[in-house]
Amino acid sequence: MSLFAPAVILSAFLLFLIQPLAGKQMLPLFGGSAAVWSACLLFFQFALLAGYLYAHAITRWLRPKHQAIFHGAVVLGCLAAPRAELSTGSGSLHLIYALTTTVGLRYLLLSATSPLLQHWHATLNPDGRSYRLSAWSNAACAVALLSFPLFWEARFGVRELERWWGWAFAAEAVLLMLAAAVVYRSGASNPPVGLISGTSWRMRARWLAWPALASAFLMATSTHLCQIVAPAPLLWVVPLLVYLMSFVAVFEREWYKPSFGSVMGLTGLLMMAGAMLYLDLQAALALKVALYAGGLFVLCLFCHGELAAVKPERERITSYWTHVAAGGALGSLAIGFASPMLLRGYFELPLLMAAAGALCFWRMRRLSRFVRQGAAIAAVLAATPALALVTGYYSGLVEAGRNFYGSLRILDEPARAGRPPMRKMLNGLVTHGTQFQGVDREMEPTTYYGRMSGAGLELSRSGGPRHVGVIGLGAGTLAAYGRPGDRFRFYEINPLVIEIAKRDFTYLRRTEAAVEVVEGDARLTLAEESPQGFDLLLVDAFSGDSIPAHLLTREAFTVYRRHLKPDGVLALHVSNQFLDLEPEVRALAADAGLNCSRVANSAQPEAGVFGAVWMVVHGPARAGESGHGFPVWTDDWSSVLAVLK
Known part of the structure; x- marks a missing residue:
């Protein structure tokens, strides 16, 4: 244990430190959408399964002495293997390919460490508590995840952190080689046991189903939080952290009893239901995340407690964990791939809550009448968000679509007092554009682009023909400011947005300016x-x-300045419910030697105008203008902690 424990702990730490690090590297290359992290989670789950299958295969097909030789060779191969360069792309399959070629081999080796060393420990110490290694492994994973946004991301750039990770991986390789040497010299033997031989199909189904349900909840909760807040590593870490801590809680001590498991499940569902119905639009970030994370933790305690209650004898450790990894991969596959193909909107979490509520009620069906009635009420309340979300989604719906970059829908709202009918484009819960219906007000700019907004004031200035670049198309509202002789060039990464803006809105068709739309990531295209x-x-x-x-x-900012005329103006929309981006823009402007001013406007509901904050950057900077010591983000370093409200 004295050698195996450090190897398992360091392996787990590195395994879960590379997850947010790799995800952060992929975000700018694949459009910065919430689906990036979903695809990353899917890759990590299947790579974990591959590692567990590898561990099971060598422990069943090779004697311990040959296991040590073979695994030592794999460790050396992973150390020597070159790392591929990152490349840009779009879609989940391209992203998974990029992860496979950059971190796949080392991730697979680290994934295999915990089940393999648990097996070796059980072989050498038949009376030892080998499952405790799993608890310590998950605790190390939790520490890695928690430390990433709070320490590593805040203090180190991506390249420096990659370098530190590489040295730590080399240390882990030394520990694994030493562990293999211990097994080689022990002369131990193990009986051949197949992956499924001797295990009933009902038991195997439990080994698969419970981790699949927990993994599905992890994926769905992460996606939901990224949709209502932002796709940032900080919000990836929290759900994954509580997911891992539930493993620690149920495998470190044997306290879980199936008799109260369903009550725990319903409690977690009610916490999530409350967050979804009452907090999604107006709550403070900390309260929102805390309630979702608390609900997910209780649900995972339920799922993983049921899993721990059916763990097998030591001879089947690798078989057990291989089934667990397969179940986790199935849950991720259902949410990451099947849901986008089957569902038009982000309904995964509420529908999963409704199904889990029904499962908990079914498990309590033989209890007393009073308990059954309480369980039925709780199950209905857990299903309420699904009904409310789906009903709200289809209310006034004109068109809807979903792809890698998000879920879009077009709604028609009826006329109100002093306001004609309006068409809206929404991505998740965020309004991306509106347009009045009726020729007389059809070209009136709305939402964040009213006449008194930062964009509206700049585009309303008198003068000759202008060349205007816009990063982000939305409904094409800014084209309403186009005048004869103007040229508007929009950059939009989502092909579905382009299709909807041209088909369901008329800003691009009716503007007096010449308009061109460029598909692709604006930063990469401009470069x-x-x-x-x-x-x-x-x-x-x-x-x-x-x-x-x-x-x-x-x-x-360097790319933006290269595309602006010497007297050109850069305007950035920074309205945000959770993040205060103004200091960061001021710091970037000061760093570039430019002047920066804040332009805010109030909401005008009768005009369809939202309150908005724009930062207008132009040069040169006034004497004494500075970023007030605020850290400047770079491609290598950025931390969302600095801009949380």
Whole structure:
């Protein structure tokens, strides 16, 4: 145990430190959408399964002495294998390919460590508590996840952190080689036991189903939080952290009893239902995340407690964990791939809650009448968000679609006092554009682009023909400011947004300016283009409720300035419920030697105008203008902790 425990703990720490690190590297390359993390989680679950299958295969097909030799060779191969370069792309399959070629081999080795060393420990110490290694492994995973946003991300750049991770991996390789040497010299033997031989199909179904349910809840909760807040590593870490801590809680001590498991499950569901019905739109970030995380933790205690209650004898450790990993991969596959194909909106979490509520009620069906009635009420309350969300989704629905970048829908709202009918485009809960229905007010700018907004004031200035660049198309509302001779060039990463803006809204068709729409990530596209000579460049690329971080770095500002005329203006929309991006924009402007001013407007509901905050950047900076010591984000370093409200 004295050697195996450090190897398992360090392996788990590195395994879960690389997850947010790799995800952060992938975000700017794949558009900064919530689906990036869902695809990352799917890859990690299947790589974990591959590692467990590898551990099971060598423990069943090779004698301990040969296991040690073979695994030692794999460790050396992983150390020597070159790392592929990252490449841009779109779609989950391309992202999974990028992860496979960059971190796949080392991730597989680290994934195999816990089940393999648990098996070796059980072989050498038949009376030892080998399952405790699993609890310690998950505790180390939790420490890694918690430390990433609070310590590593806040203090180190991506390249430096990668370098530290590489040295730590080399240390882990030494520990694994030493562990293999101990097994080689022990002369131990183990009986051949197949993956499923001697285990009933009912038991195997439990080993698969409970981790699948927990994994599905993890994926669905993470996606839901990224949709209502922002796709940031901080929000990836919290659900994964509580998921792992539930493993620690049930495998470190044998306290869980199936008799109260369903009550725990219903409690977790009610916590999530309360958050979904009453907090999604108006609650403070900390309260919202805490309630979702608490509900997920209780639900995972229920699922993993049921899993721990049916753990097998030591001879089947690797078989057991292989089934667990397969179940986790199935849950991730259902949410990460099947749901986007079957569901038009982000209904995964509420529908999963309704199904889990029904499961808990069914498990309590033989209890007393009073308990059954309470369980029935709780199950109905857990299903309420699903009904409310689906009903609200289809109310006034004109069109809907979903792809890698999000779920879009078009709604028609009836006329109200002093306001004609209105058409709206929404991505999740965020309004991306509206338009009045009726020729007389059809070209009136609305939402964040009213006449008194930062964008509206800049576009309303008198003068000759202008060349305007816009990052983020939405409904195409900003084209309403187009005048004869103007040229508007929109950059939009989501092909579905382009299709809807052209088909369901008329801003692009009716504007007096010449309009062109460029599909692709704006930052990457601008970096490849020759200087455009923009008089005005507007950055309004929403993802969830925030501007993607790769559009707010020193390198991004360098790209923007290259495409602006010497007297050109850069305007950034920074309205945000949870993040205060103003200090970061001021710091970037000061770093570039430019002046920065804040332009805010009030909401005008009768005009369909939202309150908005724009930061207008132009040069040169006034004497004494500075970023007030606020850290400047770069492509290598950024931390959302600095801008949380």
